Amino acid sequence: MTNNIIAILAGTFLVSAGLPAAAFADTVSGGQGNGESARGVLDEMPDLSSRSIVDLKPPRIKTDEASRDFSMPTEEELQKAFSTRSRSGDGATTPPSEELKEIIRGLVNGDGADAGDSREPAADPILDEASRQVIGEDDRVQITETKKYPFNVIGQIWSQTKAGDWGICTGTLIGKRAVLTAAHCLYNHDAGGWLAKYEFFPGLNGQNDAPYGRYSFVDAYILEGYITNYQGVYGSVVPWDLGILILDKPAGEEIGWLGYATYDPPYPFTANIIGYPGDKPQSTMWQASCDVDPGTASQNNFSYLCDTYPGSSGSAVYHYDGKTQERYIVGVNIAETEKENIALRLNGPYFNWVRSIAQE
Template sequence: MKKSVFLTIFLFTFLFVPISALADETLGGFQFDAKESSHPLDRVNSKGEVTKYEDYSNKNLTFINETKSFQGSGELNPIFVGDLLNKGFLETTQPLVKDVTTNEVAPFVVIGPDGRTRVENTTVFPYSAITYISLEWADGSRGSCTGTLIGIDRVLTNGHCVVNPTTQRGIVSATVYPGVSGSTALFGSYNAIDYYVTSHWINTGAISQDYAVLVLSPSNGRHAGERAGYAGIRQVTNILNQSIGIYGYPGDLIRRDGAINQYGMHGNVASEDSQVAYYTIDTAPGQSGSAMLNTSNQVIGVHSSGFSDRNGNPVRNGGPKMSSFMFEFVANALN
């Protein structure tokens, strides 16, 4: 289908959930000065501090195209997180999800019959490494995204889950819960103490740059990835027609269940360009940041956005794939 058919692009931000238990730490006041950045892949942290691309880039990464997965110890540290849903779902005061023709938040992104199924056992890898992320912004608005553990203390998610490029403001708090099922975080909770996005995301809000890496503190002497495991990342070029799985925490089904559960679906990449992959796999707000998992359960991209036709009907979803540019940024953020 030609690009001209797709009138509207949605950035799926958050499953809008009031949060009663957030991290004690704050991520710092985000103050970004674009003059400090000179390269699209300059790394910007939670305080808005810029690390130059030439300073962090490891040219040896050009000879590496993947990192290893780890299935984790499986040590459980269950905590109940149903209190996140006590007051229902609130609409954020910072909506990034808009139909540009109506200025309305996209109601859903299920394409045709809903193909998503619930993950019954989230103690099994890779589902154990799929994380529910609760978020708070400086103005007090709250929400959630999905992320994937890609290291013992690193989570890959969307850029729009941590920095709003329109306002250039960042979150002040985030808590990560791996392998949630039945509103129980089976591997505990972990506070985000930092995050990284590209300067190009902040400056442009481009879908190709809609990725971020969270840095987590340990909990009870263990890192999240030690318990729940983590997925390796793999650099890709052409992934047309390849099978991928997208799993996360969709708000529509959580509202239906009255509990936080993990859902997902497999499908093929329907089209792509050099940096973004497109598919008709069903998603919903709350699944922002869900990994594109290949058949080896490696992360080859991250779900970000939905596209509608002239009548506002959802027709495809998409997100940045693990191009050489994304791989270099994310791999360096693991160090």
């Protein structure tokens, strides 16, 4: 989806929580690891070039699908949609926490209003220091120093289908074991639900250079709304395309992780998207940056003009705070229309859901 920018879901149901203008209302800070190889990653590097790859990208969203809302007028329906579906335990479902229920109750009642924000966009200086390569008119640049923070906490997710093929996405460590990504990288409606297997390669730098090895998984989580609200087309579940993969070993203890924050209310910022686009040499890391106009934000999503491509699905969209010199994920790259790319926005309820899983 190079040069396709994301359209937002206009007219969505959620109402903002009315957060302070000058600071993130809710944040989880990131942390740098020691940069050494993570403990317990002793298996041999698989031959990635020999794997049969299928496309895990979601279908391109039509303009009318981009304006789809939740269509859930009651508190009970939203609570069900914000329940957590776990891959383990035969798809066990966990209801939202009391804190999340309270947020949902406020949304239904229309509590709060956007307070606005005066923050100015800031470029992440690490991107100027990194070894990068620009090719042609494409404004994406290759990251080759993938062992440098924050690039080392970003990795490629390989998801195996039940037929034995593989699909590729991008994920980001947001805790010791938790990897933030898109739900469609973990669950496929047309292929029978949960994919059979997941592998995570942090800092992967081409097919034969995995500086931190390969991690398997112990569980995966998505929102119940991504499953039960499916109406035969991807556009029906765009508002719920959020997932978390739980690794079998605590990679973040050695590598580190990125922080995340509520992007609520919206403010102007420079979006940084780092991932593994499928139109580039296999398993190479690429970065794109572009300014985000808060006026493009719906209550669930925001759009931008950054160059992306399938394989970058699940990439974190992070903001660099020039004052604090901290990085915070505020969205997840999930989809495209004919003109735009779209990120799921970490508003109040999404942030709460992510934190409840990632902190475990």
